[in-house]
Amino acid sequence: MIFVAIVFLAVAAGCFLYRLLRGPSTPDRVVALDGVLSVVVSGIVVAAAKANSDIILVTVLVVSLVGFVGTVALGRFVERRGG
Amino acid sequence: MAGTLLTMIGGIGVVRFSDFLSRVHAAAKAPTLGLLLVAVGAAIEIGSGKALVTLLLVVVLQLFTSPVATHLLARASYGEVDIELDGGDDLAQHFAAEAEEPAAAEEAKLPEKRVERPRDQGNG
Numbered sequence A: 001m002i003f004v005a006i007v008f009l010a011v012a013a014g015c016f017l018y019r020l021l022r023g024p025s026t027p028d029r030v031v032a033l034d035g036v037l038s039v040v041v042s043g044i045v046v047a048a049a050k051a052n053s054d055i056i057l058v059t060v061l062v063v064s065l066v067g068f069v070g071t072v073a074l075g076r077f078v079e080r081r082g083g
Numbered sequence B: 001m002a003g004t005l006l007t008m009i010g011g012i013g014v015v016r017f018s019d020f021l022s023r024v025h026a027a028a029k030a031p032t033l034g035l036l037l038v039a040v041g042a043a044i045e046i047g048s049g050k051a052l053v054t055l056l057l058v059v060v061l062q063l064f065t066s067p068v069a070t071h072l073l074a075r076a077s078y079g080e081v082d083i084e085l086d087g088g089d090d091l092a093q094h095f096a097a098e099a100e101e102p103a104a105a106e107e108a109k110l111p112e113k114r115v116e117r118p119r120d121q122g123n124g
Helices: A002-022 A026-051 A055-080 B003-016 B018-046 B049-077 B089-107
Strands: none
Touching: A002 A026, A026 A055, A026 B018, A026 B049, A055 B049, B018 B049
């Protein structure tokens, strides 16, 4: 069951990475980076469920906050400089 | 863990959609819902109170911050990026109509107040 979840997450990460590499504009890459980070967050939650531990979940909090700050900063960057 | 399926659908949508704004649309909501489902599943699987509190915090945080970030990004990139849209550009028509009407009214006191949003080049 968890193996299937990991496979799904891997496919999603592949799609986001494809868009990150191929994306024609800067905002495309920012959106793809946000998606990759979201996949990472889901992956950590799945790993915590697999390991049956609640210590790893603090990491999820940190990663999602860092992702939010990074996306906002890149959004300001795009707004100032243009795609 | 059906939530990862939603994340995968979001990822496929990001690859498949042709114009930028629908890619933003796909990347914004599907992983959020996917994370919600994954968190519910993990909370049931682990089953301790600490995990429940942490996952609740994560989900609430994601529900608040993800639309904010996506909206900021989409708003910043509208007009900056050369977007090829599938349908017509309703917002550009709206801007054009808005630029015509109040400009005629305010032209006497504030000439050249309204600046067209740059389409192709940045501000510098």
